[in-house]
Amino acid sequence: MSHSRGHVIVVGAGIAGLSTAWALMRRGFKVSVFEQGPIPNPRATSYDEHRITRHAYGTLEGYAYLMPRAFALYEEMFKDIGARHFAPGSVVYFLRDDVDWFEPVSRSMAALGKGMHEIPLGAVPDRFPMIETKSLARCVETEEGGMLFPIRILTDLTVFLGNAGVSFHADARVSDVDPEAGTLVANGEIHRADRIVIAAGAWVNKITPVVADAVIPSRQAVMYLSPPAEYVEAWKSVPVLIDLGTESGTYTLPPRMGTRLKVGDHVFTRSGDADGDRIATEADVARLNRAARLAYRYFDRYQVLEKKICFYTVTRDPSEEFQVKPWGRKAWVVSACSGHGFKLGPLIGDGVAAAIAGERSDGDTVRLAAGRMSLDEARAL
Template structure:
């Protein structure tokens, strides 16, 4: 399709990126969002998200990262501001893991540093880490933190300035992916195609995703470190703990953000419309994981306990494909979709414009392109 009107449902990183990609290619774009733009209940809305080349056995995603960084750089240029802080991601392994070999191989192929650090050196450098059970420490480059609230806020302004028609507070009740229409309380809107990037709500608009992309309630805690560790935390890298049954990820307090810890366990339950305060059960699970990762966890003050949602697929790969004759699905799910959101949005826009092959889009977005 060389031009026409495309309707995008969802104003998270995937929808905003798709709209940006489409409007730059000359399409008329209307974007519908059930909440405010940006919407605090979206997966994409948070103080920070990790970006990294290290991808364990999902090597195909590692090889998408250089291109993902190029799209982020194009975004910073368009925004006139960079919402990214480069810093290493340091992996602490507690026990056997198959993460190491595949990561080392893909990082080597991409020419991105992936370096073992002696456990003693790591503990001296990171006094907040609990050394118990640590078997290997690996520092990876090509990583850092993105600042999503700032990114989404600026992207909304950017695409509005380029002419995208924004419909905040406009719940899409249904989509017709054969007819290219979107229904809201205000009526029916006709487009040439509809892109559904509805995050954890996708099952409601595309029933065939039910049981495939499963909404999952995840918890994070924002914390104030004890004063004696404040300087160490401010200089800390992204810390990722890989344990035998679970693990945690920690984002340090930088550039006005708070220290945050989350865990890797998918709950595969919950309703994304529910209250987003972390429950006692959320906090109990996360606290147990945090105690394994950090020393003296009880010395920290919990500033906020928060529940967030994303969808999870069985193999943790994204669902991005044509749906019907005039529809597209973009679900960058399973807890690793923010860093790749702009690249995926660009891929969907390029496919609609006929610059990419529609048949290979799903394979590429699933990190299986070779």
């Protein structure tokens, strides 16, 4: 392949970096990926058995508008890698307190033409026998979501990109990025490119000051579980379950297609260092255990298979907007990490590649990544 469009170095081989490499390679750029660990890296935020994808986006309506294009780009990626690492399904929400969720979701789902409906509370015990119904106020099912399988996506994408001519540099921690000269240092050597994209996940503030005022790393815990015998069958057929209670707030991915049952929460710790230890203590999972006991019946009967520590960056303000910005003349910083970045990885990577290729203005790419496009703009992507 000719690389007449120039050479781009991508730093980081998580979903953001690999998606950006994919989108650039498809546009005819020469791409090199530098990753501080193995590729894919088990310490990366992206590296996990499953991730939720969905159109329902709560109050972040701008991200809901991006979801049809995000789903479409994953389908294009699956075609390229030759495997559809996606289990489509609905997502069911359990509302216990007065949360600002139903109105914005009804609005955005209607605008997108996507279905949602109430499940009568009387039907919950039959369909979801594992759910604690005490204090349950409402149950809502949203259509067209499901689970992505990240480890398989990252692995197959790496193989595909390598075969397509992308050069990979594993165990190459990058430092000293010069965004004006287009240079960086890895393993004591200086490397130069026409453009540099930094997609360093929870390490981003160690490599660039550009988003340090906006994002902070957050140590998060999830648990993988084996359900008690009486719920094994039920877990085989339930979709993704999300509890929106203030105290009981959890998200749960069922065991499907070779994955384990996983439960986590979205209470950000806003502390920790992604280079630090990854040993989950009882303190790390204390809040999650309390919440899960309120969300699930007989939660103490589940066997814990693994307590896992992972990191993402979250915004210092409550916006949860991805921070994707040009840096100097020659670099972009892509901090599309946070608790909702996997489903949007290919869309953000494509946006950055479009800006580098001159197909879209830098400003529009920044707005797209921040979820600030109107429905009409998102439809035109």
